[in-house]
Amino acid sequence: MxxxxxxxxxxxxxxxxxxxxxxxxxxxxxxxxxxxxxxxxxRRVPAGPAALDGGPTVxxxxxxxxxxxxxxxxxxxxxxxxLRPLSVLARHAWDGPQADRVRFDLFADPRRTEDAIGALSGAAEVKRFRAFRDEAARIYHTLVDTYIRNSKTSMPGLIRRAGVGGVGDMARIHPFTTLWAALGKHFQDVRLQQLFGRYATYVGASPFLAPATLMLVAHVELEGVYSVDxxxxxxxxxxxxxxxxxxxxxxxxxxxxxxxxxxxxxxxxxxxxxxxxxxxxxxxxxxxxxxxxxxxxxxxxxxxxxxxKAARSLSAVTWCVHAETEGFPLLRHTVFFSRDYPREFDDILKRRRLPAEPTVYICAQDRLDDATQDSVPAGPERLLMLVNAPADGDSPSPALDPSEITACQDRTLALLARCGLRVRLDPDSTTITTPRQFARLFPATGGALYGRASHxxxxxxxxxxxxxxxxxxxxxxxxxxxxxxxxxxxxxxxxxxxxxxxxxxxxxxxxxxxxxxxxxxx
The missing domain is CATH 3.50.50.60 (FAD/NAD(P)-binding domain)
Structure with missing residues (x-):
């Protein structure tokens, strides 16, 4: 050339x-x-009189x-x-009777996260979190120059670039251990396993199949999460x-x-x-x-x-809405977890259907990380609501028919309600995007949003x-x-x-x- x-x-x-x-x-x-x-x-997606981010939000x-x-x-x-740095990286919630509902904030300041983990799970889990954080940092620093910033993509080349002791360094990034298995060794509280296991979904993967290398995301987030004006x-x-x-x-x-x-x-x-x-x-x-x-x-x-097709990453069903909310104090990023995480990914990847009970991610795009009354929008606010889905948007699967999308929406709103959040959806101010629509937007993907799955x-x-x-x-x-x-x-x-x-x-x-x-x- x-x-x-x-x-x-x-x-x-x-x-x-x-x-x-x-x-x-x-x-x-x-x-x-x-x-x-x-x-x-x-992309920017309309929702009635408003418009909001309909894709990446972090x-x-x-x-x-x-x-x-x-x-x-x-x-x-x-x-x-x-740019505005967030002091709360994300809020997390698990459903149950009102007295048993759990809310947990992950902070940019590790010391605040340690205090929160101590209150949630006890002092022993705080020590485990410190070890987890250290390991995430080691994985990141091993890979940032040898793989992430480097255009070479082979495992042998990665080992060579790691220099003397490279094979040992490669073993420490845990490519042969699943993320879920590694988290089970780090944490005894399954809620923390679920929380940090969600990092696999950042690349469209299942925590039960993705490598433990993805623990590095924890270090990436601690280096700074921002909202963009x-x-x-x-x-x-x-x-x-x-x-x-x-x-x-x-x-x-x-x-x-x-x-x-x-x-x-x-x-x-x-x-x-x-x-x-x-x-x-x-x-x-x-x-x-x-x-x-x-x-x-x-x-x-x-x-x-x-x-x-079997190697495709996850797809999603998203709702871009302009709606009023009440009950739960949303932050910029909030995750509402399903009660049965393994079943959720089995539904998507094995049964090829929308999950019977999905984990729901919400980006409240008119909020930052302060849930005080002064920061809560008056009236309708812009929300991106997302649940994971199979990347079968180019197939005639009845699992993605409109009736199934409606049923998924009902299950999604029911989970939010059990966590204390009520969202008043107005069809005229809601834009739904399904795997079939993602497949049309991004041809040859079937709606997969992340290329090949990191499994x-x-x-x-x-x-x-x-x-x-x-x-x-x-x-x-x-x-x-x-x-x-x-x-x-x-x-x-x-x-x-x-x-x-x-x-x-x-x-x-x-x-x-x-x-x-x-x-x-x-």
Whole structure:
């Protein structure tokens, strides 16, 4: 690759991060997206007279974006979006008779969390939490440079990069132990196992199948969880604006029908209206399975391996609502747990149906982490309510029929009521998104929201990296390395940008352009 023209297909956070990096280096970047707004899964959804985030709601690992902006020469993240650190990471509730209801807050300050654990479970569990926190930190620090920030994706390469003693370090990240099994060794209180087991769902996985490596999320959260002024979609808007200021061109409402090759390289994209855009490199920021299933044309069908249906991550049913609430003191992030966690995931992954009793996540987008009366919205408020679901949105399964969605809604509201929360849903102010609708929004996924499920030790090493089997075609997004989540998708975009710049420099006769820092390429 020796030219400067790069087309980014998809304005999700990975594509936008890559566009910023590449445009800042002087390349001619064109971003095209079929949607009418940037963000991909970080989308804005109407709910009657209101609009709210209908996708990711948690902002962590801010260093990813600080580094992106630093390389682009535009200052701090606070210069791009408003950020507010949360002192309460999340509130958690378990149902039961009013006298037996349990409420537990996880704090940004570990000492406050220790006090809360002591009140909930006793002093011995506090000691176990400290050991758990230390282990989560060790796992994170083992992987942050060797895997998360690194574009190489193989287990042998990971061991080599760990240096002397690397094999021992790899054993300590527990890739062969499930998260649930590890939590059972750390905690005796099943409620704490359930709470920290929920980290698996952050990547669309079951805690009973995902590796214990995901304990690192506990350390990530302790490094800071933020709310973004205007919601997560405001971050997507800001990144799109920054890419434009750096010289990129961004087009919405422009679906790509196929990617064409010539001379063994990806050379052009053809839009649905028939226009053909030539490029020296093409970055696909969509689910990788769309390539493998031929949705971008036969020329690039062999670019990556297909993701089997059995390997899909979780989907969801979401309710974006503008509604009045009463009873339970919601915070920005609140989780209401089911009484039978194993059954919930068996329902989804084995029985392929909506859970008989779901765990419910609510993002109260007009609240922060202060539940005092002054901070409670007067009148209706914006809520994203989510339950996990099977990724069977492209199948005729009756488990996802409208009657089943209605029954799931009834079970969801009943669980909330048992925990003390009453939500007055108004159909005119409620937008429901099911796995079938997610499958239409994100083709070739069946509604899976996180790419390949992180089940088993090999799963993380089967995600494709930035380069595909077809020269000139690159990947970014949550279905590529290093995985799902807003900061991880942004890192995938940065790794793709670095790969494009590296390949361009290696074939160009002109002086190599430097991109200081950034992500490691091994």
């Amino acid at each position: 020796s030219g400067d023209r790069v087309i980014v297909v998809g304005a999700g956070v990975g594509g936008l991060a890559a566009a910023v990096d590449l445009a800042a280096q002087g390349l001619q970047v064109t971003v095209v997206d079929k949607a009418d707004q940037p963000g991909g899964k970080m 902002f962590t690992m801010r260093w990813v974006f600080d580094d992106l902006l630093d390389r682009a020469g535009v200052g701090r993240l606070e210069d791009l979006v408003g 205007g919601g997560m979609h405001a971050l997507a808007q800001a990144l799109a604006g920054l890419a434009k200021r750096k010289g990129a061109t961004v087009h919405y409402g422009q679906a790509v029908s196929r990617i064409e090759t010539a001379g063994g390289r990806a050379r052009a994209v053809v839009l649905d209206d028939g226009r053909r855009l030539e490029a020296d490199a093409i970055l696909f920021n969509g689910d990788v399975n769309a390539l493998a299933e031929g949705l971008l044309g036969p020329a690039v069908k062999t670019a990556v391996p297909a993701v089997p 088993g030790w090999q799963a993380s090493f089967t995600r494709p990296g930035a380069r595909t089997r077809i020269p000139g075609l690159y990947l970014a997004g949550g279905s590529a390395h290093p995985g799902p989540g807003v900061p991880m998708a942004a890192l995938s975009g940065r790794q793709a940008a670095m790969s494009i710049l590296t390949d361009r420099a290696s074939t160009s006769r002109s002086r190599r352009g430097a991109m200081p820092g950034g992500t490691s390429t091994g």
